[in-house]
Amino acid sequence: MTADLSEFHGELRAAASGLLAGTPGWRAIADAGWPGLEAPAAFDGADGTFAEVAVVLQEIGRAAAPGPYPSVAALAIGTLGLLSPGPGRDELLRATVAGGTVPVVALDAEGTEAFRLTGGARPDGARLHGAAAFVLDASAADRVLVPAADPDGTAVVADVDPADLTVEDRPVVDATRSLGRVAADGVAVRPESLHRFRVPDALERIRDRAAVAIACDCLGIAEAMLDATVAYTSDRRQFGRPVGSFQAVKHACADMLVRVTVTRELVAAAVRAQADGGPDAAAACSMAKSYACAAAVEVAGKAMQLHGGMGYTWESGVHVYLKRAALNRSLFGTPARHRARLAVRYARR
Amino acid sequence: MTAALLDDFRAGVRDWCREHVPGDWRRAQTGVPDEEFAAFQKGWFQELRRAGYAVPHWPAEWGGGMSVPEQAVLHEELAAHDAPRLVLAFVSIHHAASTLLAAGTDAQRRRHLPAILDGEIWCQGFSEPDAGSDLAALRTSARRKGDAYIVNGQKCWASGAAHADWCLLLARTDPDAPKRRGISYFLMDMRTPGVDVRPTRQATGESHFCEIFLDDVAVPAANRIGPEHEGWRVAQETLGAERGMTMLELAERLGGGFRRLVGLCGETGALDDPVTRDRLAALETELTGLRALCAKLVAGERPGPADASIVKLFYSELLQRVTDFGTEIAGLSAHTDLRKPLSSGWESGAWPLDFVASWEWTIPGGTSEIQRTIIGERGLGLPREPGEGR
Numbered sequence: 001m002t003a004d005l006s007e008f009h010g011e012l013r014a015a016a017s018g019l020l021a022g023t024p025g026w027r028a029i030a031d032a033g034w035p036g037l038e039a040p041a042a043f044d045g046a047d048g049t050f051a052e053v054a055v056v057l058q059e060i061g062r063a064a065a066p067g068p069y070p071s072v073a074a075l076a077i078g079t080l081g082l083l084s085p086g087p088g089r090d091e092l093l094r095a096t097v098a099g100g101t102v103p104v105v106a107l108d109a110e111g112t113e114a115f116r117l118t119g120g121a122r123p124d125g126a127r128l129h130g131a132a133a134f135v136l137d138a139s140a141a142d143r144v145l146v147p148a149a150d151p152d153g154t155a156v157v158a159d160v161d162p163a164d165l166t167v168e169d170r171p172v173v174d175a176t177r178s179l180g181r182v183a184a185d186g187v188a189v190r191p192e193s194l195h196r197f198r199v200p201d202a203l204e205r206i207r208d209r210a211a212v213a214i215a216c217d218c219l220g221i222a223e224a225m226l227d228a229t230v231a232y233t234s235d236r237r238q239f240g241r242p243v244g245s246f247q248a249v250k251h252a253c254a255d256m257l258v259r260v261t262v263t264r265e266l267v268a269a270a271v272r273a274q275a276d277g278g279p280d281a282a283a284a285c286s287m288a289k290s291y292a293c294a295a296a297v298e299v300a301g302k303a304m305q306l307h308g309g310m311g312y313t314w315e316s317g318v319h320v321y322l323k324r325a326a327l328n329r330s331l332f333g334t335p336a337r338h339r340a341r342l343a344v345r346y347a348r349r
Numbered sequence: 350m351t352a353a354l355l356d357d358f359r360a361g362v363r364d365w366c367r368e369h370v371p372g373d374w375r376r377a378q379t380g381v382p383d384e385e386f387a388a389f390q391k392g393w394f395q396e397l398r399r400a401g402y403a404v405p406h407w408p409a410e411w412g413g414g415m416s417v418p419e420q421a422v423l424h425e426e427l428a429a430h431d432a433p434r435l436v437l438a439f440v441s442i443h444h445a446a447s448t449l450l451a452a453g454t455d456a457q458r459r460r461h462l463p464a465i466l467d468g469e470i471w472c473q474g475f476s477e478p479d480a481g482s483d484l485a486a487l488r489t490s491a492r493r494k495g496d497a498y499i500v501n502g503q504k505c506w507a508s509g510a511a512h513a514d515w516c517l518l519l520a521r522t523d524p525d526a527p528k529r530r531g532i533s534y535f536l537m538d539m540r541t542p543g544v545d546v547r548p549t550r551q552a553t554g555e556s557h558f559c560e561i562f563l564d565d566v567a568v569p570a571a572n573r574i575g576p577e578h579e580g581w582r583v584a585q586e587t588l589g590a591e592r593g594m595t596m597l598e599l600a601e602r603l604g605g606g607f608r609r610l611v612g613l614c615g616e617t618g619a620l621d622d623p624v625t626r627d628r629l630a631a632l633e634t635e636l637t638g639l640r641a642l643c644a645k646l647v648a649g650e651r652p653g654p655a656d657a658s659i660v661k662l663f664y665s666e667l668l669q670r671v672t673d674f675g676t677e678i679a680g681l682s683a684h685t686d687l688r689k690p691l692s693s694g695w696e697s698g699a700w701p702l703d704f705v706a707s708w709e710w711t712i713p714g715g716t717s718e719i720q721r722t723i724i725g726e727r728g729l730g731l732p733r734e735p736g737e738g739r
Contacts, residue, residue, distance in 0.1 A: 234732055247734060257728055265642050265645070287637055291634050343629060
């Protein structure tokens with residue numbers, strides 16, 4: 001990374017942290033230019049890369065902030081970027097960058113359910129069937145981008161009005177996230193609302209972007225929990241001294257810092273790989289997702305432990321991070337799933 | 350350096366490795382007498398020197414001058430081609446050189462740096478029976494007498510001392526000063542009368558570490574490095590700056606160990622077991638994180654106060670996990686390897702012995718416990734534990 005870019009990232013980080021402290025609405029987030037960080041200038045975007053998006057995603061994790069930014073930035077913008085250009089796609093991309101619309105991709109975060117298209121030859125368009133069990137920010141969507149297999153098995157994207165779908169909120173333990181089940185029962189999709197991908201492995205790339213976005217969130221969570229724990233144990237006194245001076249506590253904090261430091265490197269590598277689109281992007285993604293998610297749960301858990309009884313209270317807020325970290329671990333591939341993907345590279349003899 | 354130039358450099362190193370790395374050195378170096386090990390190590394050092402690969406991290410005027418990306422590539426390729434490690438020269442090319450470069454006089458540098466290139470071997474006389482991780486508690490004394498210091502005391506865990514020509518010696522020059530003050534740093538000729546080296550048999554059965562007994566050893570005052578009584582500071586600075594470079598190599602070597610582990614899992618059929626595959630992927634992920642950390646530490650514009658400790662702690666414990674898993678996978682037959690190739694350092698491929706040897710990294714140079722305390726206090730700013738003498 002050049003010095004210029006690193007300086008810019010520092011400023012972006014500070015601005016993001018400041019804005020997020022005030023729980024901003026979508027208008028404020030759009031005004032800050034975050035949805036368009038990665039979009040080309042031709043679409044009124046900032047002409048940046050996923051690296052800038054990652055800075056914001058990390059700050060959102062650090063604040064355990066609610067809101068659809070992660071799914072819009074990682075999934076929707078990523079999906080729109082991989083679709084063949086055309087009036088429909090271009091209009092949607094521009095509107096998303098401007099903050100005028102909040103598109104959500106109906107990609108099942110657990111990967112157990114999917115959509116398919118039938119009857120492409122009908123005059124009123126194809127029909128969409130199927131479901132996605134866990135769609136991030138489904139209820140926030142004013143447009144739903146539904147990845148589906150067309151009759152010959154090719155992955156396409158149907159741009160659907162949420163009113164034509166069944167969107168069911170699925171409240172989860174982590175109150176900072178919103179998930180819903182999205183189902184389609186023969187919804188008519190007009191030809192102009194059907195988009196094709198520019199590349200063959202687009203869905204895998206979109207899933208990887210989502211996984212890296214979650215890894216960024218996890219890094220933010222782990223950093224926030226380490227900072228909170230250091231502050232608390234430096235201040236809190238027991239047996240006549242700050243608890244942070246006890247070796248058992250200090251060493252636990254040291255292990256947290258090691259975890260955070262390694263996480264930072266793996267996430268940075270995955271973000272770089274996303275931005276460059278290099279051949280090792282998939283491996284870097286799986287390493288970052290599996291390590292960062294496990295680290296965030298571990299660090300948040302350790303934070304709760306080291307905050308003592310106070311950490312277990314609702315008011316302390318530590319539970320908010322622990323719940324979000326635990327949810328993150330299950331989104332877009334568990335650590336075990338990602339490690340299994342890495343292991344495919346080990347050749348048998 | 351452009352990516353294309355770096356690719357060319359890599360190709361050059363690769364060609365050189367194919368031609369020069371002895372194919373059978375592991376077998377040939379297993380269970381050999383100490384003298385043969387030393388001769389092989391010195392020969393390999395000169396081979397690397399001829400190629401310009403022996404001291405890449407030194408400044409150009411002294412025979413190095415390789416950029417950090419080039420050094421990373423060099424170590425990657427040496428590890429990938431399973432080249433022998435410079436076990437015997439480790440202290441001379443890293444610790445001695447960085448100390449001389451950072452704190453030595455011109456005369457000291459001119460005397461020793463070329464000699465190291467010619468094969469001079471150094472050991473490190475830091476630890477003592479009562480001052481290991483609590484190094485500041487050292488008691489070996491050096492009393493000024495005319496143009497020399499008269500040194501008395503005992504050092505231990507001096508790796509390679511049996512082969513060493515010179516020693517980096519810490520000794521107390523002011524017995525009344527607080528623990529960390531009053532220590533001076535010396536360059537000691539191991540042939541000085543009064544120096545007695547006794548190898549210590551280690552957990553692996555090898556005797557790489559030694560005790561050094563010092564009985565009225567006269568060290569010329571000209572061989573003191575840095576100001577009198579400020580040896581502690583010199584040691585901290587030179588060793589802190591040094592750790593990154595050695596870690597770069599060690600991380601790549603651990604990468605080689607991981608590839609051997611995957612190979613072993615393939616040979617034994619363990620790769621078919623999803624649990625094994627999961628553990629391998631987790632280890633590869635940690636290893637990737639370690640390599641990135643090391644590269645950053647070496648390139649580091651502004652390393653944090655605990656960065657070197659973080660890397661040392663993470664490396665040494667990861668090494669333990671890798672060799673532990675290798676031992677488990679390799680099964681009983683691996684326990685019949687009673688000797689390992691001496692020229693390899695830890696990564697011999699004799700898994701149970703490598704596993705035992707992994708404590709050579711979590712204990713010396715500040716135990717993992719000491720590293721965690723440093724990380725907690727200097728890295729995170731946590732309050733110190735109340736106690737005397739700190």
